[in-house]
Amino acid sequence: xxxxxxxxxxxxxxxxxxxxxxxxxxxxxxxxxxxxxxxxxxxxxxxxxxxxxxxxxxxxxxxxxxxxxxxxxxxxxxxxxxxxxxxxxxxxxxxxxxxxxxxxxxxxxxxxx
Amino acid sequence: xxxxxxxxxxxxxxxxxxxxxxxxxxxxxxxxxxxxxxxxxxxxxxxxxxxxxxxxxxxxxxxxxxxxxxxxxxxxxxxxxxxxxxxxxxxxxxxxxxxxxxxxxxxxxxxxxxx
Numbered sequence: 001x002x003x004x005x006x007x008x009x010x011x012x013x014x015x016x017x018x019x020x021x022x023x024x025x026x027x028x029x030x031x032x033x034x035x036x037x038x039x040x041x042x043x044x045x046x047x048x049x050x051x052x053x054x055x056x057x058x059x060x061x062x063x064x065x066x067x068x069x070x071x072x073x074x075x076x077x078x079x080x081x082x083x084x085x086x087x088x089x090x091x092x093x094x095x096x097x098x099x100x101x102x103x104x105x106x107x108x109x110x111x112x113x
Numbered sequence: 114x115x116x117x118x119x120x121x122x123x124x125x126x127x128x129x130x131x132x133x134x135x136x137x138x139x140x141x142x143x144x145x146x147x148x149x150x151x152x153x154x155x156x157x158x159x160x161x162x163x164x165x166x167x168x169x170x171x172x173x174x175x176x177x178x179x180x181x182x183x184x185x186x187x188x189x190x191x192x193x194x195x196x197x198x199x200x201x202x203x204x205x206x207x208x209x210x211x212x213x214x215x216x217x218x219x220x221x222x223x224x225x226x227x228x
């Protein structure tokens with residue numbers, strides 16, 4: 001069965017510092033992987049997605065993620081965090097077989113000035 | 114603005130009552146998903162419809178039901194409400210079936226409070 005694990009519930013970084021949010025997935029075939037961001041009081045917005053090809057994908061707002069099949073991971077990174085990046089981040093896995101689209105439990109990012 | 118509209122934005126009701134949440138997908142999107150977001154459970158997949166037909170079911174309680182109408186809007190019905198049903202309910206739409214697994218476009222959610 002599909003599953004997504006985000007091991008970090010909360011992360012705090014200083015503005016200007018680098019960021020890495022972890023995501024591990026479980027899926028039998030090649031997964032379709034996504035990162036979404038949710039600002040307070042808002043719905044979720046897509047940051048980036050991986051379907052196939054280059055394992056390093058670029059997204060909006062300066063984010064990137066790397067797919068590592070051997071580690072079943074799809075970690076989100078940003079070289080320099082801005083205060084406006086404070087939000088909740090969700091990793092998700094989609095399936096062409098089950099039609100399900102499963103989200104992790106989210107990581108809440110706090111940015112210190 | 115994602116183009117997905119959810120109503121009502123906020124709803125307060127009592128235990129044992131029944132409510133209906135409505136979702137209008139983006140123009141042209143055939144797939145609608147419903148999710149429940151609570152503090153202790155994260156974002157839980159409830160159910161998915163494609164062009165009026167149920168295509169996938171997640172952790173949806175028997176007290177909950179949903180449907181997608183010919184005009185593609187969807188409704189989520191929650192009955193015999195319990196305190197634990199208090200949550201933010203999101204609707205999302207996409208152009209095709211989850212098999213395409215493209216981007217989901219989310220509404221701003223309906224916040225349900227059960228007292």
